Amino acid sequence: MKTTKTIILTLILSMISTNVMPKSFTKAEIYKYNTSVIAEMIKVVQPKMNEKKRKQVALSLYQASRKYAVDPKLMIAIISTESDFNNAAVSVSGDLSLAQINTKVWDVEFNRLGLGKIDKKLLKKDEAYALNKMGKILSILKKRHEKKDSKWYATYHSRTKKFKNAYDGKVQNKLRMIASVANNF
Secondary structure (H helix, E strand, O other): OHHHHHHHHHHHHHHHOOOOOOOOOOHHHHHHHHHHHHHHHHHHHOOOOOHHHHHHHHHHHHHHHHHHOOOHHHHHHHHHHHOOOOOOOEOOOOOEOOOOEOHHHHHHHHHHOOOOOOOHHHHHHOHHHHHHHHHHHHHHHHHHHOOOOOOHHHHHOOOOHHHHHHHHHHHHHHHHHHHHHHOOO
């Protein structure tokens, strides 16, 4: 009888007591936290980039990754593989910016999708613009290829199996480097 009363009293007290919960994070705090995590990931693959520049790129990358639902770790790994975060980079095939976007290929596709042409000048001088276009391209590739191909992101570089596999190996190496930091958060 005494045990039953104790159990009932415990249940009643647990129902009427309130838990003191910490305040939830504000959107600004979440934003700042995520950009600082992304900045640390960038630092792992590009340690020579100065802190101010790294934070600026991290902010733009965070915005693009959220807008297009693309993993920022993947974007960092691709950028590191493609251009090593050099926004002035131009490849032998004419790919531009830190995102290494081939405007000849993607202007045709963007036009077909009603998205308009990519501004080459802006692509070369504005990293936020370049990362935004990269995010859009990756979201298109993900939507088209993810169900059939676990390495869908490698089509960012090439559709040829041989080149895609070699590229995937490079991106995977960068992802492993990034994971060493990402797991600490």
